[in-house]
Amino acid sequence: MRHAIQNLPGSQIRLVANAGLGRSDVLPFWFGESDEVTPEAIRQAAAESLARGETFYSHNLGLPELRAAIASYCSAAHGAVDVDRVAVTSSGVTGLMLAMQLLLDAGDEVVAVVPVWPNLTAQPAILGARVTRVSLRPVDGAWRLDLQELLAAVTPATRMLLVNSPNNPTGWTLSHAEQQLLLDHCRRTGTWIVADEVYERIHFEGGEAGRPAAPSFLDISSADDRLVVVGSFSKSFLMTGWRLGWLVLPRGQMDAMGKLLEFNSSCAPVFVQRGGLAALAMADTLVPDLVARLKGCRDTLLDGLLVLPGVQVAKPVAGLYAYFRIVGEDDSLACAQRLVAEHGLGLAPGAAFGEEGEGWLRWCFASRDPARLLEGLNRLRGALRL
Numbered sequence: 251m252r253h254a255i256q257n258l259p260g261s262q263i264r265l266v267a268n269a270g271l272g273r274s275d276v277l278p279f280w281f282g283e284s285d286e287v288t289p290e291a292i293r294q295a296a297a298e299s300l301a302r303g304e305t306f307y308s309h310n311l312g313l314p315e316l317r318a319a320i321a322s323y324c325s326a327a328h329g330a331v332d333v334d335r336v337a338v339t340s341s342g343v344t345g346l347m348l349a350m351q352l353l354l355d356a357g358d359e360v361v362a363v364v365p366v367w368p369n370l371t372a373q374p375a376i377l378g379a380r381v382t383r384v385s386l387r388p389v390d391g392a393w394r395l396d397l398q399e400l401l402a403a404v405t406p407a408t409r410m411l412l413v414n415s416p417n418n419p420t421g422w423t424l425s426h427a428e429q430q431l432l433l434d435h436c437r438r439t440g441t442w443i444v445a446d447e448v449y450e451r452i453h454f455e456g457g458e459a460g461r462p463a464a465p466s467f468l469d470i471s472s473a474d475d476r477l478v479v480v481g482s483f484s485k486s487f488l489m490t491g492w493r494l495g496w497l498v499l500p501r502g503q504m505d506a507m508g509k510l511l512e513f514n515s516s517c518a519p520v521f522v523q524r525g526g527l528a529a530l531a532m533a534d535t536l537v538p539d540l541v542a543r544l545k546g547c548r549d550t551l552l553d554g555l556l557v558l559p560g561v562q563v564a565k566p567v568a569g570l571y572a573y574f575r576i577v578g579e580d581d582s583l584a585c586a587q588r589l590v591a592e593h594g595l596g597l598a599p600g601a602a603f604g605e606e607g608e609g610w611l612r613w614c615f616a617s618r619d620p621a622r623l624l625e626g627l628n629r630l631r632g633a634l635r636l
């Protein structure tokens with residue numbers, strides 16, 4: 251086995267979740283998904299595709315009609331994105347890995363904004379790249395990036411800047427002004443930006459300039475910039491189990507991406523792609539409805555957390571998570587394990603998102619029934635002896 255693989259840390263979220271497996275009394279909020287089933291029309295489209303016998307490979311880059319639909323979905327929010335720049339992938343995480351395979355050699359330097367979903371920093375490590383971490387910090391009740399610190403970390407020796415906005419786990423979201431400064435800087439240093447924007451639609455403040463999404467690098471870049479944007483059906487369409495995502499690439503990279511797709515998955519399953527097409531056809535109603543429901547979930551949970559003594563939390567403007575800490579609880583894994591074992595409350599330990607996350611806990615608030623969140627809050631109050 252390669253060294254890089256031997257050294258990969260296991261998932262601390264799984265460590266906690268495994269302790270609660272098979273226990274029907276545990277309320278699980280540890281994973282990044284809603285308990286709502288994918289809408290019927292999307293499931294129907296996939297079922298019809300299978301019934302028609304669509305059981306064969308598709309083009310490596312995806313069904314042409316799905317690529318076109320993704321291009322117009324992106325264009326409607328972010329200005330023209332040409333279909334030739336879109337590749338369909340078997341999930342967002344696969345799209346990220348493909349982007350890393352496209353761009354990174356062993357020994358390359360990657361700068362990542364953290365804390366972040368651990369897969370993002372594990373993937374460059376798998377390929378033998380070195381990851382330098384620049385940490386967000388909580389300031390006056392919100393997560394902030396020290397832009398100067400990040401700009402200083404990105405030099406002509408930096409191959410890739412990896413940034414996830416809106417961020418999992420904090421909900422921190424880049425502004426257009428910050429994106430512009432980063433893009434300008436990376437143009438000067440010749441650094442690639444890989445922007446994980448899988449939560450861009452789950453944005454609760456209406457976006458800048460009335461857009462239906464969080465600020466995106468697509469809003470301010472050109473087709474020639476060294477920029478890869480990663481999208482996913484998972485979060486905005488309640489399709490986590492389907493494994494469907496996409497990449498927006500600069501001009502000139504698609505032939506290479508087609509080859510990489512061939513050697514990784516060859517293509518996403520056709521019936522899954524049909525589900526994606528049905529999802530995009532409903533996006534104008536489905537996504538705003540979902541975001542309104544998620545906003546209600548966020549408010550229910552945050553209203554409950556903000557009044558708890560000894561709990562420190564920033565209200566997230568985007569994403570699916572409340573990221574909070576309990577004063578005096580510095581070992582997040584031990585704390586999360588105790589919450590499961592003694593109180594039936596399933597949260598993700600902050601240490602899962604890197605050492606910067608130690609002492610924090612992540613609670614996914616995406617739930618069909620906000621009463622579950624209220625019951626979870628009750629259990630947390632019990633744990634705090636309130």
Ligand SMILES: Cc1ncc(COP(=O)(O)O)c(C=O)c1O
Pocket residue numbers: 282341342343344367414417418446448481482483484490493494495
């Ligand atoms: C920041 C981030 N990026 C990418 C993904 C991948 O999503 P998927 O592989 O389900 O498309 C996730 C999922 O949790 C995530 O949190």
